[in-house]
Amino acid sequence: MPFFEQLGILALTPGMVVMWLIGLTLVYLAVSREYEPLLLLPIGFGVLVANLPLTGLMDPGEGLIWRFYHYGVEWEVIPPLIFLGLGAHTDFGPLLSQPRLIFLGAAAQGGVYLTFFAAQAFGFTLQESATIGIIGGADGPTTIFLAAQLAPHLLGACAVAAYSYMALVPIIQPPIMRLLTTEQERKIRMKKARKVTAREKLLFPLAATLVIVLLVPASAPLIAMFMLGNLFRESKVVDRLTDTAQNALMNIVTIFLGLTVGATMSADAFLRGDVIFIFVLGLVAFAVSTACGLLLAKLMNLFTSDKINPLVGAAGVSAVPMAARVAHKMGAEADKKNYLLMFAMGPNLSGVIGTVIAAGIFLTMLG
Amino acid sequence: MAEEVLAPLAGKVLSVAVAVGATVEEDDELLVLEAMKMETVVYAPADGTVSAIQAQVGQQVDEDDPLMTID
Amino acid sequence: MDTPHSIFINGLSGVFVGIGMLYLMMKLLAVLSDRWAKPASKSESGTTK
Numbered sequence: 001m002p003f004f005e006q007l008g009i010l011a012l013t014p015g016m017v018v019m020w021l022i023g024l025t026l027v028y029l030a031v032s033r034e035y036e037p038l039l040l041l042p043i044g045f046g047v048l049v050a051n052l053p054l055t056g057l058m059d060p061g062e063g064l065i066w067r068f069y070h071y072g073v074e075w076e077v078i079p080p081l082i083f084l085g086l087g088a089h090t091d092f093g094p095l096l097s098q099p100r101l102i103f104l105g106a107a108a109q110g111g112v113y114l115t116f117f118a119a120q121a122f123g124f125t126l127q128e129s130a131t132i133g134i135i136g137g138a139d140g141p142t143t144i145f146l147a148a149q150l151a152p153h154l155l156g157a158c159a160v161a162a163y164s165y166m167a168l169v170p171i172i173q174p175p176i177m178r179l180l181t182t183e184q185e186r187k188i189r190m191k192k193a194r195k196v197t198a199r200e201k202l203l204f205p206l207a208a209t210l211v212i213v214l215l216v217p218a219s220a221p222l223i224a225m226f227m228l229g230n231l232f233r234e235s236k237v238v239d240r241l242t243d244t245a246q247n248a249l250m251n252i253v254t255i256f257l258g259l260t261v262g263a264t265m266s267a268d269a270f271l272r273g274d275v276i277f278i279f280v281l282g283l284v285a286f287a288v289s290t291a292c293g294l295l296l297a298k299l300m301n302l303f304t305s306d307k308i309n310p311l312v313g314a315a316g317v318s319a320v321p322m323a324a325r326v327a328h329k330m331g332a333e334a335d336k337k338n339y340l341l342m343f344a345m346g347p348n349l350s351g352v353i354g355t356v357i358a359a360g361i362f363l364t365m366l367g
Numbered sequence: 368m369a370e371e372v373l374a375p376l377a378g379k380v381l382s383v384a385v386a387v388g389a390t391v392e393e394d395d396e397l398l399v400l401e402a403m404k405m406e407t408v409v410y411a412p413a414d415g416t417v418s419a420i421q422a423q424v425g426q427q428v429d430e431d432d433p434l435m436t437i438d
Numbered sequence: 439m440d441t442p443h444s445i446f447i448n449g450l451s452g453v454f455v456g457i458g459m460l461y462l463m464m465k466l467l468a469v470l471s472d473r474w475a476k477p478a479s480k481s482e483s484g485t486t487k
Contacts, residue, residue, distance in 0.1 A: 099464040106457035113450050120442045129442075192431075200471045207467065211459045216452065321403040328405065337394070337410050339375035341402060342430065350457065357456045361449045 011053035015267030022270070023047030023262065026160070035167035039140060039258045043160060046262020058263055069260035073148050073155075078257050079141035080225040085250030086141075086320075086352075087229025088242050092204050094345040098193040100300070101312065101343070105350025107296035108316030109358045111136035111289025115281050116362075122277060127151050130362040132278055135162045136285025137355030138169070138319040144261060145222060146359045149367055156265035157275045161282035166319040172283070173290050173314050173326050180294045181310045185301075186334035188309040190343050198234070205230040212357065218367065219360025226356070289317045293347060315344035318351030370413055372435040374428045378402030383424060385435075389417045397435060398422060413437060 026044030030037040050058055050065065057065040072078040095102060116133030120126055127150035134146050135158055143162045147155035165172060177186075205227035213220045232242040297313030311330050315323040324344035331340035378400035385397055395411045415437040422434040 096464055096467065099461050099468065102457055102461050102464070103454075106454050109450065109453045113446050116449075117442055117446055126442065126445065130445075194468065197471045197475065199474070200467045203467055204464070207463050208460060211463050212456060215456050215459060325403055325405045328407070332407075336408070339407065341405070341407065342376045345403075350460075353460070354453055354457060357453050358449060361452045362445070365445050365448060 008053050015271050016051040019051040019267045020048055036163045038254050039163045042255060042258025043262035046259045047265045050263035050266050065263045068256050072256050073260050076145060076148060076221060078253050079145035080221045081253045082141040083222050083226040084229040085245050087226040088233045088245035090230055092201060093196045094342045095349050096196045096200055096204060098346055101346035102350040104293050104297055104313045104316040104347035105354040108289040108293040108351050109354045110292030111285040112358050114288050115285035119281050127366050128154055130366055131158050132281050133285060134359055135282040136289045137358060138166050138317045139352055139355045142355050142359050149363060153269060156261055156270060157278045159261045161279050165282055165286045169319045169322045170326050172286050174330060176287055176290045177311055177314050177330050180291060183334060185310050186331060188307045189338055190309055191306055202234045216357055216360035218363040219356050222356045290314045309340055312340055312344040312347055316347040316351045318348055318355055320348050324348040370437045371433050372412060374430055374432045374434055376402050377429045380422045380424050380426045385417050387417055387420055
């Protein structure tokens, strides 16, 4: 009986079942522990569904999810649209108020490059190493954007690593922050910086686009969309567009992003020795980035009388706003009247830009 | 010597712990703000009596907005 | 050209140069913003901090 010869269950492999467990674990983490649920839930489900036999969902040219993946991710449409939404949500006030904090976001890219170096020492190709390194930038869409162009076979693993570690920032960062700072340093109160005018916040996205894209043209898809979203928000004259970018558009694109990323993780793509390395290196990247941000803040303190609380340097790891929250909480532990949150947002946002620049440079040199 | 308690960051007022007329000591909890999905407690800057409360539960405040006055 | 070392150096310095340029731009915005806000006192130089 032909139907019973084509039962899906007959084509099941052990690898697929392992992937189900992984997918279900991600769904569990999303639902029960609320780890980045907006991404990990669809990713987890995508993993599950892509590892069901004979569905044809990921068949090149024909599969439903393949189409979402091809036109959304391979064609590099979805990550820039996510950035449009992110820009519409972002308030650059804290950064504009104290410009010097922008260097902490640059320093935090140290983890990206050191991990890149380590990965290629372990035998990964330059393109693969760049993709693994960018996990340290703690930015999901940028990781996916880079992976799709340089190492698509690692996209799923790198994305899951990035989003998982972003959710785990409250666990990963504090030990490093305690190790590299003294109690005294953690108590530093930062001086309230200047008020930022609406006009500055309006001109910033325009000027930033010019500066960054003229320097690193390959970063244009992400930066231009990010700054456009920000321009919508700061112009205050296109509230409908801002609202759409912040909400409807973000949500739609997030759904497709999560599902397609999960669906790339078929058993043969994911169950390889490489993947353990990716998760280990990704964790190293986060840790080193945290350390680099902290250390630059301490270095800057040698040259200024207006001290920076080094904890905000850790927020250069651009898991927005998780890392800023962690910096604030660590500061409040040392001195409960110390309110570091807004100061920490400066490096947090500049880390996003830094990661995009790093990705753009990788693309320029390796794409 | 009235001292104004200003908002240390922008956020939404979640709860107010004291009423007008209450005696507070320095570092007592005055109210809770929510910012970036995180609760932050605002503490009394000095000893005194609460003479006015400008903040209302549910209100969105900006950095440096007056929250309370303590005499 | 494309050795790991050169990518490392180019990359990290590229990030700092890019961020550095943004820093200068932001400082410029701050100075201009101060100047636009105080048309009466042209003699006051904008505080750069």
